[in-house]
Amino acid sequence: MTISFNEYIKKFDNLVQDYIPPRNNWTPADQAVYQPKNYFTIQIKEAQELKFKAIKYQFKRHFKQNRMYHGFCKEMKITDNDIKSYEDLEKIPLIPGEFYKDYPTGRDFALWLANLFTGEIPQVKITGKNPSFDDVINSFNSSGLVVSYSSGTSGRHTFIPRDKRTFLMSEYAIAKAALSMAYPIWEYDMHGYLLMPNPFKTNIYAGKVCTIYYDVIKNVKAAIDREINTDVIKLSMVGGDGLKSKLVKSALARMNKKIINNIIKWLEKNNKEKNKIVFAGAPFILHAVTNKLKEMGKTFDFSDRGAVLTGGGWKIHEDKRMPHDDFRKQVKEIIGIREEHCLDAYGMVEGNGWMVNCPEGHYLHIPYSYYHPLVLDDEFKPVGYNEWGRFAFLDGSTYSYPAFIISGDKVRMLEHCPVCDRPGPVLEPEVSRATGKEMRGCAEELRRMISADLGG
Amino acid sequence: MVSLKEMKDKGYIPQRMYIKMLLAGSFSLTKTLLLNMSDLKKLRSIHEGEERYVRPPREYELPEYKTSMKICKSDEKFLRPTLYCDHTEPEVVALANKLGAFRKPDWEYAESAFYLVKEKMTLEILPFNRVGETLIRGTGTCFHLITAFIALCRAAGIKARYKIFAMNMIQAWYDAVVDVDPLIKKWYDSMGYFMLEGEGEALIDGKWVVAHVGPKAERQAAAGIPITKFGEDSIGNWFFAIPGTIMKMESIPYGFSTSTKLLKKIAPGSMERVNISILKQIEKGRKIIEEAGGLESYDKKARGGKKPAKPKMEIQTKKEIIFED
Numbered sequence: 001m002t003i004s005f006n007e008y009i010k011k012f013d014n015l016v017q018d019y020i021p022p023r024n025n026w027t028p029a030d031q032a033v034y035q036p037k038n039y040f041t042i043q044i045k046e047a048q049e050l051k052f053k054a055i056k057y058q059f060k061r062h063f064k065q066n067r068m069y070h071g072f073c074k075e076m077k078i079t080d081n082d083i084k085s086y087e088d089l090e091k092i093p094l095i096p097g098e099f100y101k102d103y104p105t106g107r108d109f110a111l112w113l114a115n116l117f118t119g120e121i122p123q124v125k126i127t128g129k130n131p132s133f134d135d136v137i138n139s140f141n142s143s144g145l146v147v148s149y150s151s152g153t154s155g156r157h158t159f160i161p162r163d164k165r166t167f168l169m170s171e172y173a174i175a176k177a178a179l180s181m182a183y184p185i186w187e188y189d190m191h192g193y194l195l196m197p198n199p200f201k202t203n204i205y206a207g208k209v210c211t212i213y214y215d216v217i218k219n220v221k222a223a224i225d226r227e228i229n230t231d232v233i234k235l236s237m238v239g240g241d242g243l244k245s246k247l248v249k250s251a252l253a254r255m256n257k258k259i260i261n262n263i264i265k266w267l268e269k270n271n272k273e274k275n276k277i278v279f280a281g282a283p284f285i286l287h288a289v290t291n292k293l294k295e296m297g298k299t300f301d302f303s304d305r306g307a308v309l310t311g312g313g314w315k316i317h318e319d320k321r322m323p324h325d326d327f328r329k330q331v332k333e334i335i336g337i338r339e340e341h342c343l344d345a346y347g348m349v350e351g352n353g354w355m356v357n358c359p360e361g362h363y364l365h366i367p368y369s370y371y372h373p374l375v376l377d378d379e380f381k382p383v384g385y386n387e388w389g390r391f392a393f394l395d396g397s398t399y400s401y402p403a404f405i406i407s408g409d410k411v412r413m414l415e416h417c418p419v420c421d422r423p424g425p426v427l428e429p430e431v432s433r434a435t436g437k438e439m440r441g442c443a444e445e446l447r448r449m450i451s452a453d454l455g456g
Numbered sequence: 457m458v459s460l461k462e463m464k465d466k467g468y469i470p471q472r473m474y475i476k477m478l479l480a481g482s483f484s485l486t487k488t489l490l491l492n493m494s495d496l497k498k499l500r501s502i503h504e505g506e507e508r509y510v511r512p513p514r515e516y517e518l519p520e521y522k523t524s525m526k527i528c529k530s531d532e533k534f535l536r537p538t539l540y541c542d543h544t545e546p547e548v549v550a551l552a553n554k555l556g557a558f559r560k561p562d563w564e565y566a567e568s569a570f571y572l573v574k575e576k577m578t579l580e581i582l583p584f585n586r587v588g589e590t591l592i593r594g595t596g597t598c599f600h601l602i603t604a605f606i607a608l609c610r611a612a613g614i615k616a617r618y619k620i621f622a623m624n625m626i627q628a629w630y631d632a633v634v635d636v637d638p639l640i641k642k643w644y645d646s647m648g649y650f651m652l653e654g655e656g657e658a659l660i661d662g663k664w665v666v667a668h669v670g671p672k673a674e675r676q677a678a679a680g681i682p683i684t685k686f687g688e689d690s691i692g693n694w695f696f697a698i699p700g701t702i703m704k705m706e707s708i709p710y711g712f713s714t715s716t717k718l719l720k721k722i723a724p725g726s727m728e729r730v731n732i733s734i735l736k737q738i739e740k741g742r743k744i745i746e747e748a749g750g751l752e753s754y755d756k757k758a759r760g761g762k763k764p765a766k767p768k769m770e771i772q773t774k775k776e777i778i779f780e781d
Contacts, residue, residue, distance in 0.1 A: 072767035096764050104771070107779055114774040127780045380764040406764055 002184050009037050012179055015188060015216050019172040021165065028053035032370035033169050033352075033397050038180045039367035040358075040422045047369040047424070052086045054370050054396030059083055059092055062402040066118040069095075069402045089372055090382055094392050096406045097350050101156045106130045113140060113147060116161045116401055121145065133157070133230045137203050145400075148205035149230070150349045157230060160205065160349050163400040170352040171212040173397070174345065177354040177367055178280075178309050179216070181343055185307045186278070191270050192217035193263060195281025195310075197224040204228060205349035206311070213280055221266065223259045223285055263289045267300055267335065276305040283310040283327055283344075290334040299334055306337035309356075311345035324362065324429060346431055350405045351395040355427060361419025363426035370396045373425060375413045376406065385415045385425070463710075466538050470709035473701060477622055478711060489722065501725040509731040514594030515576040517554075521546035525553045527611055534615035534659065538707030541603045543611040545588035548604075557612030566658045566665065569608040570686040573601050574669040579734050581727050583720050584713035598654060598670030599708065605656040605669045615659035618708065619666065621691065622653075622701035655690060657704070673751055674741030675734070682758040683751065 003011075013020070020034050032054035036042040060080040062069045073079065076093040083091065103112050110126050113136065122143045126136060133149075137159075140147045146167035149157040162170070179186045197207040199214075199222070207228065214220050263285070270277050279286055286308065293299065308331060328342040340359035347354040353371035355364040366373050372394040377383045380390070391411040395403035410432050417426045463469050470478065502508060527549050528535060537544060543552070555568045580595035587607045590600045602618060609616035656667040668690040673683045684690065691702075720727060748754035 067772075068767050068769055072765075075768075076765060094764065096766050099766050099769075102769075108771060110777055110779075111771045111773060112769065114777050115769060115771055121774070121776050123776050123778060125778045125780055129781060 005180075005183055006037065008183055008186070009176075009180070011188070012176065012186075012216060016172060016175065016212065018215075019168045019212065028057040029370070029397050029399065030169075033173055036369045039173075039177055039369055040180060040356075040365045040424060042369055042424075044368070044423055048086055050369045051372055051396055052089065055089055055092070055372060055394050056083050058396050058398065058402075059394075059404070061399070062118050062404075066116075066402060068115060069093075069118070089394055090374070092394055092404050094374075094380070094394075094404050094406045095402060097158065097348075097408055100158045100160060100350060103159060105133075109133060110136045110139070113159065113161050117145075117163075118400055118402065121163075133159075134203075141203065146208070148203050148208050148349060150205060158349050161401050162398070166352065166398045166400045167209075169397045171209055173352050173367065173370075174209055174347065174354045175212045175216055177356045178343065178345060181356040181358060181365070182307055182309070182341065185276075185341055186216070187276060188216065189218050190276045190278050191266075192220040192278045192280065193266060194220055194222045195279055195283075195285040196222065197228040198222035198226075201226065202228040210280065217278060221262075223263065223281065259285060260288050260292050264293065264296075264298075271300050271302070274305070277302055278307045278309070280309045281311070286310070286331065287327060290330045293334045294330075299336065301336035303336045303338055306335065307341040307343070308337055309343050309345060311347065344429070346427065348407060348409075350407065351393055351403045352397045353393055353395055357429055358417055358420045358422060358426075361417055362429050363414070363417045363419065364429055364431070365417065365422055366413075366425050366427065368424040372396070373413060373427075375411060380406065385413055388412045391427070391431070465533075466536070467706045468539055468710050470711060471703050471705070473703055474620070474709060477701065500723045502728050507732055509728045509735070511580065511593070511595060512578055512735065514592075515578075516551075516572060516594065518547060518591060519550045519554045521550040525549050526558050527552075528613035530613065532615070534617050534706055535610050535613065537610075539710070540584055540708055540713070541587050541607050541610070543587070543607040545586065545607075547588035547591040548607045548611050551591055552608050552611035555608065555612075557608075562612075562614050562658075562660045563665075565612050566609055566614055566660060566667070567686045569605055569612075570667045570669060573605045573608070574667075574684070575672055577601055577604065577669075578672065578738070579670065579675065581730050581734075583717045584708075599712070601669045602654050602656040602667075603708065605658075605667055609656075609658045617657050617659075617664075618654055618703075618705040619657050620654040620703045620705060653690070672738060672741075674738040674745065676741065677744040677748075677754055677758075678737040678741035680758065683755045 021030055026034065028050070032050040035050065036047070060083075063073055063080045064070070072095070073093050078091055078093055082088060100116075103109055107126065107130070110124070110131065114121060114124070122145070124139050124143045124145075126139045128135060131139075137147045137149070140161070144164055146162045146164060147159060148162065148167075149159045192213060194210055194213055196210055197204060199208050199211040202208060207224075267277075267289075310327070324344060328339040331337050331342055332339050343357055343359065344362070344364075345354050345356045346364050351371070353367055353373075355366050357364050374382045374392040374394070375387055375389040376392050377387070377389050382392075383389050388410060389412075390406060391409045392406040393403070395405070397403070412428045414426050414428070416423060458468065527544060529544070530536065543549070551572075552569075555572065556565050559565075560568065576594070577590075578595045579598065579601070580593075581597055582595070582600075584597075584600065587600075587603050590596045590604050596604070606616040606618065653670075656669060657664040658667060659665075665687050666689045667686055668684050668688065670690075671679075671684070676683050745751055745754045748757055
């Protein structure tokens with residue numbers, strides 16, 4: 001017999017009690033995140049009330065307690081008294097995501113991070129005259145904060161200063177969003193494979209936010225079980241030909257081969273033991289596994305016993321982009337996991353919002369009880385539904401920094417999913433990067449030269 | 457013969473960050489070239505029937521040098537001659553005098569020098585040379601052009617310096633140009649952090665004013681970006697500096713010219729193709745500006761949807777952050 005949704009979520013909430021603050025301490029922000037049973041089926045009116053209160057509450061805090069944001073709001077001629085109704089939310093000044101990429105180095109980096117925080121921060125001791133990014137972040141995190149960053153494919157990471165409460169909310173939200181959409185397949189006794197770095201050994205947000213995976217799944221293995229820091233990322237992505245870079249690259253290459261073989265062995269074991277499995281993380285790893293299995297002529301049937309949640313991923317390891325449909329088909333063909341059990345999540349380090357696609361139509365559903373999505377035109381003014389534009393959001397959940405952000409992604413938002421009956425807004429599944437201003441310069445010309453010549 | 461003291465003092469000896477980037481960049485490029493020899497062999501020369509590069513005529517008049525012309529002879533830092541940037545060369549003195557050196561206020565003069573270099577000189581990839589030669593030719597890489605701007609400022613007694621940084625490209629560009637081809641991706645990924653870009657800076661009324669003289673208005677229009685004015689930075693607009701790589705220098709350091717010389721030797725055909733492409737871009741940009749109703753209306757349009765407002769971050773010390781040696 002299928003478990004009821006209420007039972008299902010109750011089981012989840014029981015497992016993640018440590019992530020939820022005591023109810024008597026709930027602020028409007030906590031209410032918006034922890035109260036809804038299902039982020040994607042909550043009634044619009046109820047969600048809007050929760051969301052408005054949460055965003056208004058956080059806006060007021062950031063306006064009053066964050067010097068940087070206060071100055072920005074003053075410059076934009078908006079005060080906390082200007083947000084009176086739901087319609088006023090669009091007046092809230094939005095920070096371009098680029099802002100969080102524009103950081104100094106060494107000790108100044110530590111001060112830059114400290115200046116981003118809203119409100120008080122604990123004492124942070126930083127050693128060394130010229131501390132690295134990792135030194136600074138580790139010092140902040142040893143003091144009880146959770147500073148994390150994007151994978152930084154382009155060479156610049158986005159550093160976001162979360163406090164513990166804000167980070168726990170993000171973890172809770174991603175797990176709840178994924179599980180709700182995957183209903184009723186999740187069970188605590190499942191065997192999980194995290195296609196990401198070990199969350200306990202990295203500060204990359206996409207990896208770190210998966211710590212909760214270990215609390216909601218009984219048996220979890222991490223694909224990348226070594227420390228991954230900014231230095232390793234730099235060396236593996238663009239690091240040049242130094243000895244250190246070579247060592248890192250060759251270690252990663254060996255590790256990649258090992259990962260694939262380990263996952264295949266794990267699949268064989270769980271197939272034999274008839275266990276229920278779930279993969280979560282970067283699609284390229286699972287793609288590599290299915291390719292290897294295809295080569296080996298091997299298939300599995302996890303049709304009733306398997307689920308996949310993809311998201312994140314490191315661009316550098318994607319030689320080809322695989323359309324989501326093809327990915328799902330290949331997973332079904334080789335591992336047997338049903339297409340409707342193959343979900344994809346869209347989120348970013350700058351916010352706690354996790355959009356998960358529905359099994360029916362694969363549109364990305366927005367958690368509209370605490371997260372207010374916007375699509376902006378070229379003038380950075382909000383446009384209506386069905387228009388393409390820059391994705392932006394007001395996140396009512398973050399305590400430690402103002403998550404009122406303009407992203408670099410191009411999206412189209414629809415008022416409702418055209419396929420399923422969940423009532424909230426959705427994004428079309430294929431999210432791409434917004435076209436930035438093209439740049440030129442000598443170096444760029446040289447790049448063009450090589451492109452034109454070798455490409456031609 | 458330059459003494460070691462002078463080399464150090466004027467910054468001829470590269471900064472640590474610069475050496476790091478130069479070495480890493482050179483190794484990466486060498487490796488990419490070595491691993492792709494057959495492709496490069498095919499591409500190193502221009503084949504029969506292929507379009508050739510014809511250098512455009514100089515767009516400004518270079519006045520005759522007269523010994524009576526006034527010149528700054530200070531030996532102060534940022535005012536004295538440095539590598540490839542000797543402002544006492546006759547061509548520089550003559551042009552500086554024509555632009556109003558010692559007659560116009562500093563800002564006005566520096567702005568005239570900025571517009572001459574930015575709008576009347578053309579980007580051409582070629583090996584480094586003395587600044588006078590650049591002014592005679594009217595073309596050069598962005599570093600030739602920055603040097604021309606700096607020399608013109610110093611000739612008029614305005615302190616000027618280089619601002620060099622490693623930059624990376626915006627995501628859309630990466631997707632369109634790099635990500636489409638594994639070979640290009642390999643090259644870019646190994647070079648990405650070590651591509652140098654630069655700007656000039658002039659000290660006016662106690663403040664360093666940035667001058668991004670590399671792109672002509674037409675090239676900026678071809679790229680759909682606003683036309684840079686004197687004092688407007690390229691960083692954050694269409695370049696992003698890799699954090700920690702911005703270097704302020706009095707002089708171009710030793711070894712700087714080697715890479716362009718090497719490239720000219722290894723891949724002259726490729727260099728020529730780039731130069732042809734630059735002229736095409738200028739032509740394309742010219743049409744775009746015409747269609748927009750002129751420079752001003754193009755610029756207004758390009759700036760209209762440029763970018764959203766951004767908070768200002770003033771980094772203040774915090775009592776909670778404790779630094780220990």
